[in-house]
Amino acid sequence: MYLEKLFNHTVFLALPVCSGKNKRLLIEGITRDTRSLFPERPCISFHVIYGHKLNVSHILEGSCDIFHEPIYPRFTKETCLPEWCYLQQQYVPSLGKIPEYCRNMDEKDIIDNSFNLIFAFDEIVALGYRESVNLAQIRTFVEMDSHEERVYQAVRQTQEREAKQKMREKAKELQKQRMEAVKRGGKPSYFGSGGSGGFGSGSVPSAPSVGDIAFAPEPGLPKSPYKSPTKPSGPSRALKLGGKGKDVDSFVDQLKSEGETVVNNPPPVKSGSIPSPVAKITPPQHTEPVHLRIEEKITLTASREGGLQNMEVQGLMTLRISEQTFGFIRVMLENRDKRGIQVQTHPNVDKELFKRKGEIGLKNSSKSFPLNTDVGVLKWRLQTQDESLIPLSINCWPSENNRGGCDVNIEYDLQDESLELNDVTITIPLRAGPGVPPPVVAEFDGEYFHNTKLSALQWKLPLIDASNKSGAMEFAASGAPDDFFPVNVSFVTQKAYSDITIVDVKQVQDGSSVKHSLEEIFFPEKYEIV
16 A cells, blocks of 8 residues: 555656667656756766666656666666556556567667657656556557447448449440440441530620611621531631741641640630530531521539539520511420529510410511521520439549549439430549659540640540430549549530420411421530539
């Protein structure tokens, strides 16, 4: 009882570990006043003065007791102090564990493993007083082993293996379906090795409204809204660099060596923007005297964790008349939308006629639609946060690996099976910088391209429809999980997202049907997963 009581009231000041050359390798300060109370000279000179006397393990320096225990070789001390008797059982055995953390037992090894040593010392003495722990508990605390963490890691690895196995099976199934479709004469690929054209911001053209044009029966000058595809426009002479074909060829060869794709007469692309496949959809070469165009664009921002932050669809219907005899017409529409689309007609269009019969006609029946001009007659808008209305969902799942990078699994799923998305490009950003290795793609559907200029991996799919509504890609790349976001998506389809359809076009006078042509296009202005 006396020994335990005496030891419980003994305060430990510090524990230094010194080398044979009187150099302190590390010191564990246990109390706040360690630096001022712990004597410097006896600690440094203890080995020099008493090192040859193996029976000396304790000296008294002022009000402090200095205990000495060689790490190697260890030997038994004999002392009359009761504190030292208990210290031999509790504190000194932990010093014997130093070879467990420092195998070489030299200065460098002790300094490199100083954290584990100090951690072990802290488990024995707290605030200067001893803790009731044994060596097994100290070893467990230092290892910081957790059974729950091991179970969690095992479950996570099992889930990842199952997900990868399902992706492989799905990829094989899709590959088999594509091969069968090719044998039956299925749809070919809609893109080659060349890059796609760009589509600038503000892609929905602001068509002149009905009220901005004077309604005159005289036909204006014919003005085609499209350029002839059989008559490519050559580069201007003022834009030639030196006027030498050799310089142009060398410049093109340099671009190709840098990984750029060069095509003949490419459409203008906004600098730094992600190429959009909208320019690939060429306008019809032949249109009827009454031509209708429905153009829709979508702006979508979704979360990587799931859920929809914002989705907005804007649509515009334009009318173009190229012959004066068809200036007095009405367009019959059918609105089967159930998503809550807000529709608005032009002020010069008869709103009551549209509400009552779903027809687009002018308020003043004595005036005709303007000729050879694209006139906006109807527009609509849908804004929602309902993720069930997303046309194409993207799930990107990066997970850190033990190679300083991430294993990325990304998949798509077509939720609106009525759409046929052409030239789909899913762009995943990558970490940029010198010395960053390129991504390693393990499995994928479609095609992929490492765009070094944009520092991104572009996953390209020619067609996504009901028969090919889902797919996946797996790759490994350098970087943290946040480096692979935002994921951008571009596509184009010749079917409108809304359920507003054109039934017929009729003359105002006799109600006879008028032959007309229709063009529909739907594309994203911004489609990203953040």
